[in-house]
Amino acid sequence: MGILSAKLSAVKPSQTKAMTAMAASLKAQGRAIITLSQGEPDFDTPENISRAAVGAIHAGHTKYTAVAGITSLREAVVRKFQRENNLTFSVDQITVGCGAKQLLYNALVATLDEGDEVVFPTPCWVSYPEMVKLAGGTPVAIETRRDKGFILQPEDLRAAITPKTKWLMLNSPSNPTGAVYSRKDLEALAEVLREFPDVWVLSDDIYEHLVYGEAEFCTIAEVAPDIAARTLTINGVSKSYAMTGWRVGYAGGAVELIKAMNTVQGQSTSHTSSISQYAAVEALNGDQSFIREFRDAFEARRNLVVHLLNEIPGLECERPDGAFYVFAGCHALIGSVTPSGKVLETDMDFALYLMEEAGVAVVPGSGFLADGYIRISYASSEDELKGACIAIARAVAKLVHKAA
Structure with missing residues (x-):
């Protein structure tokens, strides 16, 4: 064996x-x-963020933290979601992990049983289908078309959903295509999701600030507030703040789901680096220019x-x-x-x-x-x-x- x-x-x-x-x-x-x-x-990484990390070391913030993250960082995340995305969360609806990647994985492990399906448009980030498999679920790819800008079409989403579907994973702006879902695109997908009230949405917004020209960033919980209660919005500081190695991601969602994700994290990494968390507070609260x-x-x-x-x-x-x-x-x-x-x-x-x-x-x-x-x-x-x-x-x- x-x-x-x-x-x-x-x-x-x-x-x-x-x-x-x-x-x-x-x-x-x-x-x-x-x-x-x-x-x-x-x-x-911008100097003010690095200084905050050094300051945290000198202040002795080098101990274990709460699994969900230090309170000041979760409060900063609450303010960020309200300020930039018009999303309202309480602190207990926020969790912090070792990058957005860990939070994606935590969510899947916390919710998937054998046979549960997760749908997502392709081309997709390399880790999506593999994380679903590791979590015991079945990945279901929905092919998008180049002539449609690699944007998931509502009729294709509807056709892919079955009684076993638990999540739709959506990444905008997209890795690898750079496709950005417009408000109209997200509204069309939300119309389909209203037909399937048991399907949750995992919104991967890690490239939020990297949108060019006339394109506008939107996130589905903002566009469709009626499905926000079954949406997990995930983001982080890696891409926009040049903090890839710091490993800090954050997520906002239903209290029950966040608690379950914290249980998973509590039995794996416990929490992300305390020093990185204090740096992330400065990233979210400090100068954004x-x-x-x-x-x-x-x-x-x-x-x-x-x-x-x-x-x-x-x-x-x-x-x-x-x-x-x-x-x-x-x-x-x-x-x-x-x-x-x-x-x-x-x-x-x-x-x-x-x-x-x-x-x-x-x-x-x-x-x-x-x-x-x-x-x-x-x-x-x-x-x-x-x-x-x-x-x-x-x-x-x-x-x-x-x-x-």
Whole structure:
């Protein structure tokens, strides 16, 4: 009998982490690799936030905290939700975890029984289906279409819901596509959800502040207050505040659900770092002006990468409205032959070819349940992005189509 559980055997490792680890290994061997596979801002954490962490250390705030998080942080989260999202919560409706990712997992573990289904639109973040499996549920992917902006359509949601459906997981702005759900989009989905009062909504808003141009961020609990009682709104400081390594996420929802999530967390990590929590208080309560600076920089980088990629024959790239990824179609390059004679049969083959030939780490679309794409993070400097796109163009130019 093997040591590993049958449940774990069905779970795939994160392709995002796998490609990033491969890039790090090649770098350690002396290869020049531009890593565009991980969603991590290249900006430093703002100084006022770092000072707050140092101050917490000197003040002796280095002990265990409540499982749900320190009161001052939960109060800051309450104010944030009211100020920015018009959502009203009490402190006992708020929980804090080791990143938004842990809170997603806690919610699923706390609510799913064997056979329960969780629906979500694809392309989706690599961890959604795997977390559902680990929690004992059944992931149900709903394919979205490029010609619809990768936005979940209400008729497709309705068709996917069954008596076993427990959650709809919704991520806007989206990883990996950068799609942003408009108020109208969310209203249309809410109309469907009203037909299914037992289906809860897990709203993953981690890229909330990274929305560009005329696009507007909305969250479903605000758009449809009548379903707010069965919505868990999850966010965090990682992306908008350049605090990925601090590991602080937060969630607001029904008291019963929050208590259950705290039970799960109390038996796993207990709580996130006390120092990180005090830093997050400053992040949410302090000066917010740098967020616009970050957003403007990301928007300029987005425009640059979309322009350069669309100049490469065989790649097609829409201009995303949010997050910091482009999701470029590489369908026309599948079947091409590399200089060494290898046929690129999948988007993973293409991603590995770019790693080897161009020295650029990207993530294949198949990791996001969407074959024929690559995801490129533009959370890097313009110089790195230019260099990466030039290297990709040179590598693509060396490919020979199989039919040739």
